[in-house]
Amino acid sequence: MTVMEALALTSYEETCSGGLQRLRDRLRRGRAEALSRPPILTLSEWADEFAYLSPETSADAGKFVAFAYQNGMMDAVTDPSVRQISVMKSARVGYTKILDHIVGYFIHQDPSPVLVVQPRVEDAEDYSRTEVAPMLRDTPVLAEIAGDLKAKDSNQRILKRVFRNGSSVSFVGANSPGGFRRITARIIAFDEVDGYPAQGAGDEGDQIALGTKRSESFWNRKIILGSTPTIDGVSRIQKAWEESDQRRYFVPCPRCGHKQTLRWENLKWDKAEDGQHLPKTAHFRCEAKGCRIEEHDKPRMIDNGEWVAAKPSTGHAGFHIWAAYSLFPNAAWQYLAEEWLRVYRDPSQRKTFTNLVLGEPHQEAFEITDPEALRARCEPYNDETLPDDVRLITYGADTQNDRIEITFVAWGMDDEAWVAVHHVEIGDTSKIDVWDRFDAVISSRFKTESGRVLVAQAGCIDSAGHRSEMVYKFCRDRKRRRVYPIIGRGNANPKQPRQIWSKTPTRTKNSGDKPYTVGVDTAKDDLSSRLAILPQEDRPNPRAIHFPAEGLSGDYFEQLTAEHAVIKYVNKLPHRKWEPKTVGRRNEAWDCLVYALAARLSLPVKLRSQPATPKVPERATDEPEAPETEADRAEPVQITPPPRPVRQRPRWNMYR
Template sequence: MSQWADNYRQLSSEASAEPGKWYTERAPYQREMMDAVNDATVETVVIMSSAQVGKTEILNNIIGYHIHLDPSPILLLQPTLEMAEAWSKDRLAPMLRDTETLRGLVKDPRSRDSGNTLLYKRFPGGHITMAGANSPASLASRPIRIVLGDEVDRYPVSAGTEGDPVSLAKKRTTTFWNRKLILTSTPTTKGASRIETAFEQSDQRHYHVPCPHCGEYQVLKWAQVKWESGEQGHKPDTAHYICEHNGCVIAESDRAKMNKMGRWVAEKPFTDIAGFHINELYSPWVSLAQMVTDFLRAKALPETLKTWVNTSLGEPWEEDGETLDADILLQRKESWGDDAPEPVVLATAGVDVQGDRLEVEVKGWGVGEECWSLDYRVIYGDPAQDNVWNELDAYLLKPIRSKLGVQLNIACVCIDSGGHHTQMVYEFCSKRAVRGVFAIKGVSQAAKPLVGRPTRNNRYKMRLYPVGTDTAKEVIYSRLRVTEPGAGYFHFPLERDREYFLQLTAEKQVVRFTKGVAKREWIKTRSRNEALDCTVYALAAFKLLNPNLTQLAEDIESIPRSVPENTPQETQSPKNPAWIPR
């Protein structure tokens, strides 16, 4: 297959930074990955990788090869139907247009007699279907010989009620003796990663490259990347690699030569699953300096570091197994008085609606997403009655005094509409959207965006924002484990009692298996968790704004003060960030 790519494949300008003729030698580690698909002893190929290593084009080469030389029924499975459509338009169509041997084999969907669509294309001797793992209908019907599963860690646990999408797709291949299953993905969380599980079932191949100085072969690891730092800060441009055998200094300019002399080495006996792991350290498109820069940006917050580990190292993130201890968090309480601390430049609020009350928490945010619990209020009364909401309205309008000598307004509020009194929440929010008051609905599903695109499917035609509660809780719990003030740290005032911290830590993540597929779920360890819910909603409000906290801090600093700085100016407050509804 690598020979086919070298002989025929053309990279398209809109899909590649290096358009023109394909050369496997540009990234030599790709050769064995592609050729494994042609190996009669291999039934499944697993590629667990970082981003920026060319796996998308490997999938395209597999498709192009089979269209040209080995026509077969092919299924390309993306996490969603929308992603399948995007692949068809942005990846497949340019290849079919620009690779001469493929041009004309797949008729344009606009041709009257083609029978082709965006997601289904015929060619002599075969066809390709592009489907979404979230759509049971798109996984039904035709027998398939070649299944390509892309970004499998982003698949839902079940395609509707039908079961695991990978298993459903694999069942389509049972009538073919020469069937192939190719699975690719960046991994996610250890113990709940599809691609990690598949890789562990394989022969686990790693790419070994020789040191250009001593000749010793080794797998490239992030721990061996070093760079200079000093009073002026980190210097990514000085990044280099240290040979793990003899301490040789390997320069950026040596990487291409090392790659060309590399070889894949399996760590486990081969059955019929060939597994490959590769990371950005091998990528010709990412320099060591860029990797260091990305790492330095990511390491400040646990959730951005997790993304970096997944997408740059191609490794699953291992969560801290210890549960959060409410009493340890209780010991972190501190005193800052009635006014918001100086680092706070923005305030958001989260509102939890119960059957007999509203619970509200106001969070203050500083540079690096450092967070302060500024106030927690319980408004008792029947949320079916206006008086409770009037009291909430007055509370949200009250400015927050700051030690900076200004007053902060609550810039954004998220109110849960998924439980009690949904219509009252809609009515309240619909009249106050201009003030940044929004209804949200929690979506308890792994890998959902913390704040998704809003819908207007309600009587008031107002924006209803989906909030990925699992994602939000992962962010919150990872930040509660930050122990030193600074980026991501959560501060609590003396007023928070033990019950607050018990509620904040009232859930834990567990791994459960659904039809053999691992799934991480949040479960309650006690009945009361309102403090956690309010924190989720206040965090969602912050993410909805997506503010530039550094710029806000500069804006506040630029406000003229005609009175001592420790005297709040009643007539001035910093500019609220511009919020742009999604």
């Protein structure tokens, strides 16, 4: 209260009649009120007293009630001995609400500049609109500070909100090169760091380093990292968590009281007499005495749990939490068991389960390094005795100056694959006659055991490096036959792998031709996991790859295992890429298999949930019949032809 305010509250008579002492008392009380601050609460106390859930972001709108494990994570933010917090988590554990409360706390209790970094600018805008704005509207203590969010106020923008008490919140996308400039913040919250572009924020460098640098002027700064992990050895949140004190949530067994963490390998369920899984019976087994822990025991266990660090504290608190601890209805143990039973046979879906349910990084791929192990798996078939399960054929070709190598692959249900033959066409690839012979090879017909005749439905030819113009001309004249020129590209961002097959081509700089891009690193990861599947006889083998006893060159399997995946650091960022094991080692067979997979993905045909064609029974009579022609026996898969290319009108050149 100022002197002028005090005088305004004091009548003229009171001042003139010697009420100066009363005026001094009022000034003293006003100064004390101005200097006093609301009581400083921990973040969990603040959330318990003030936080509300908005109907746009929660199924149970209203007063926020924390899960017990959330309190320990929130209180680390307001612990003066902790300078950094790293949370490696799964989905469905309520981490987004913790992030919301961090923003709300430092607006209301401890006014400070806050910076929230999302993977993309679009994510930052969406978080500001859908999470922060409803929280400012529906949390009474924040609504008083924020005022009318709909008013045309220059301080209330989507990517930066400034409040009347001096606090502010900025939102930045990790893919924005200039997003970190001109920002100073005490609280830096990095959300979903494993989704950040691996090459950094343009030319600016690593996003976490850039954001952390924005807080160097604050002695009491806080750095918060949270994310679902991705690839083992590449995951940023995994690295941060390993550098922390590594806290896990220990819960007591409701039967014997032994404190333990919930581990996936201890989640069990019963089986029926016929061997059918019963996920509704999902329960945990106590690791001490084998006690059966049921779903209805979970709330009491969580309420009585505690965070326990595995390493001494150095000011970096790390938390690992996964879906089994969550009290959300959709995280019941029954549903986790059902999810596992749906995906455990599919390596790609199993990766997603590991990341989003277990909250752990996954091992990217099994690498087959022994060529003899693959050679020993050869089966007694060839290009004229393919299994009747085969539905279509594609090929991949690699061009060299003196030869063209081609691998034909037959495909069945659920992407089961049979390598049909690997052919090498010798000759100078700058000569037309070599390409004429190659055209005859890719027009070859293949037979199944029952006599069906198949022809290749699509093929990819590498156009980078050797005879590019010859490849473009060859493919240009055969578009209707789905002969595609391709260019292989690695993963610029391992957190967001490049698609194996791009649906739209890209124009080259020096040519009007449009080659298609193939994500070779992604394809090699996929094929590596397929090669790790050991095919079983007399049963479907989804995604498995078979090899014939005939039709492969002597060094075919050496070429197939010529590369391995390595982790390299570029600008201190980890990149996983495939490289030759030794310089100069041949790998054409490996590349051809990659291109044949890309050709398969170019076809709009899904070979799933269809019964295999039974073998044609032997004829019951010896009566002579009219001989069948190859055209009569051919049963190619019906595929909608690609649309004819649209001729674009040339642009008018005003300088001509």
